[in-house]
Amino acid sequence: xxxxxxxxxxxxxxxxxxxxxxxxxxxxxxxxxxxxxxxxxxxxxxxxxxxxxxxxxxxxxxxxxxxxxxxxxxxxxxxxxxxxxxxxxxxxxxxxxxxxxxxxxxxxxxxxxx
Amino acid sequence: xxxxxxxxxxxxxxxxxxxxxxxxxxxxxxxxxxxxxxxxxxxxxxxxxxxxxxxxxxxxxxxxxxxxxxxxxxxxxxxxxxxxxxxxxxxxxxxxxxxxxxxxxxxxxxxxxxxxx
Numbered sequence: 001x002x003x004x005x006x007x008x009x010x011x012x013x014x015x016x017x018x019x020x021x022x023x024x025x026x027x028x029x030x031x032x033x034x035x036x037x038x039x040x041x042x043x044x045x046x047x048x049x050x051x052x053x054x055x056x057x058x059x060x061x062x063x064x065x066x067x068x069x070x071x072x073x074x075x076x077x078x079x080x081x082x083x084x085x086x087x088x089x090x091x092x093x094x095x096x097x098x099x100x101x102x103x104x105x106x107x108x109x110x111x112x113x114x
Numbered sequence: 115x116x117x118x119x120x121x122x123x124x125x126x127x128x129x130x131x132x133x134x135x136x137x138x139x140x141x142x143x144x145x146x147x148x149x150x151x152x153x154x155x156x157x158x159x160x161x162x163x164x165x166x167x168x169x170x171x172x173x174x175x176x177x178x179x180x181x182x183x184x185x186x187x188x189x190x191x192x193x194x195x196x197x198x199x200x201x202x203x204x205x206x207x208x209x210x211x212x213x214x215x216x217x218x219x220x221x222x223x224x225x226x227x228x229x230x231x
Contacts (some may be wrong), residue, residue: 043205043222090156102169104156
C-alpha cells in the first residue's frame with residue numbers, strides 16, 4: 001500500500017524566511033504527488049501536483065516542489081514566507097501501486113512569525 | 115463556477131444519535147468523494163462514487179455509516195448510531211472523471227464538522 005510521511009507536524013518560520021515542508025512517499029512505481037493547503041475552517045485547496053515530466057513543479061502563491069525519485073521525496077518550498085501562508089499543508093499520493101486512491105499525509109501546520 | 119457545497123457546516127449530537135451530511139458537487143463532475151478528517155490526521159477516504167455507482171467503499175464503517183448518490187448528482191452521508199470517535203470533519207470532494215490521476219484534480223468543499231458528546 002502507498003503511504004506518505006510528512007516530517008514535522010508543526011513548522012515555524014519568520015516572515016521572509018525560506019519555507020521547507022518535507023514529504024516522503026512509499027510506492028513501488030512512480031506515483032502522482034500533490035500538495036494541498038487548508039486554511040482554518042476551509043476545505044483543501046490544491047497548491048501543485050506532479051504527474052510526469054519536469055521534476056520541479058511550480059504552484060500557486062509562489063510555492064514549488066521537486067520530485068526526487070532517488071530519495072522518494074516531494075518537499076514543498078517557498079523562498080520567502082508571508083503571514084498569509086500560515087495554514088496546514090498536506091502531501092498526498094495516488095497512482096503507482098495504489099490505484100486511484102488519494103492517500104494523504106498527516107499534515108504540517110505552518111506558523112509564520114513577524 | 116460554483117464550488118462544492120456542503121451542509122450543515124457544524125453539528126453537535128449525543129452518542130448513539132444519528133446525523134446526515136449533504137454534498138452538492140461541481141456541476142458536471144462525475145466523481146464524488148467523502149473523506150473523514152480527524153483532528154491531527156490527514157483526510158481518509160470513506161467512499162467514492164462514479165455517477166451513482168460506488169467505486170470504493172473499503173474504508174467505510176458499514177455497520178454505522180451509509181452514503182448514497184441516487185441521481186448521480188448530490189450525495190448524503192449518514193451516521194447511525196454515532197460514536198465518540200466519529201467526531202471529525204467530513205469533507206466532500208468532486209472531480210470531472212474517476213480517480214485522482216494527474217489530469218484529474220479533486221475540488222473540496224469546506225467540510226462539515228461533527229462533534230459527538
